[in-house]
Amino acid sequence: MTGETHYGEGSDVFERIKTMMQFTPQGRALGFELTRLEGSKVCGRVPYKPELVGDPETGVIAGGVITTFLDQLSGMATVLVMNEPSMVATIDIRIDYMRAATPGRDVMAEAHCYKIGRNVAFVRAIAYEDSLDNPIAHATSTFMVNATRKIGANLREKKS
C-alpha cells in the first residue's frame, strides 16, 4: 500500500462509501446510515424502529440487527483501505455482547480494518449509543478480499 492511492482518499470518499452502503437492499431495509469517516474508521447508525425489536417484553433491538450492521460496516471499512476496490466476503465474525441495547435509542457503530493483506482483511467494530466507553457489542471479523465474482453467479445452477 506504500505510495499508492487508496480508495479511501479524495474529497468524494464519503459519498462513495455512502453509495456502497445504500447498494445493499438489507441495509436499506434496516435503515443503515453512514455518519462519518474518521481516518480509516467507518462510522454509522441504525435508527431504532419497533419492527427491529428482538424481545417484545423489553423493546430491545434484535441481536441480528447488530450483527448485520457490524458485518456491513466492517466490510465497508475493508474496502476503505483498499487500493483498488473489490467485492469482499465475510469469512467469520464474532460478536461479544457487553449489554443489551437501550430500547428506543439509535445504535451507533464504528469499524476499523487494522490489517489488510492480499487475501484477508482483519477488522474490529464496536456498537454503542453515546460513547465508545459504554459499548453494546464488540465484533472481530475477517474478510476475504478480491472476492469478486461474476454478475449473477448465484443464479446459475451447480457450484457450491
Place this chain on the structure above:
Amino acid sequence: MTPQEHLAAALARVPYATFLGVRAELKGDELTLVLPFADHLVGNPMLPALHGGVVAALMELTAITQLAIASKSAKFPKTIDVGFDYLRSGKPVDTYARARVVKIGRRIANVQAEAWQGQRDQPIAAMHGHFLVSEEERVVSGE
C-alpha cells in the same frame, strides 16, 4: 398447546422475526426455522447473495428458541457471544436453520447452529455461541 408450541408461537410474535419473514417448524422438540427468500434480505444484489447478517440472524434466532425449548424456559435467553463462519454464498432461495444445544450449565449454555439451502449436508454458514440462561425460570417450570 405444548410448551414447545408456545415457544414457536412466541417467536412469531418477535417483530424482527416478522421483519425477516421467518417461520418456525417444530417436530417434537426439534425446531427448524425457515427463511423464505425475499428481495430485502439481499446483501449483494450483483450476485445476488443474501446478506451475511441475515443468515447470522436466522441461526441466532434458531439457537435462542431451541435453547428456550431445551431449558424449559418461557423466556428467550440473552446472547453473550456468537461466532459465525461463512461457508458458501447464500443464494436467492429459501434458507433453513437448526440448532444443537451442546450444554446447559447453571448460568451459561453452549449452542451450535447451521444454516443450509438446497442440501442439508452443504451448510452455507455455521454458528457457535454462549447464552445466559436464567436459573429461576427453570426452577419455576419444575426443572
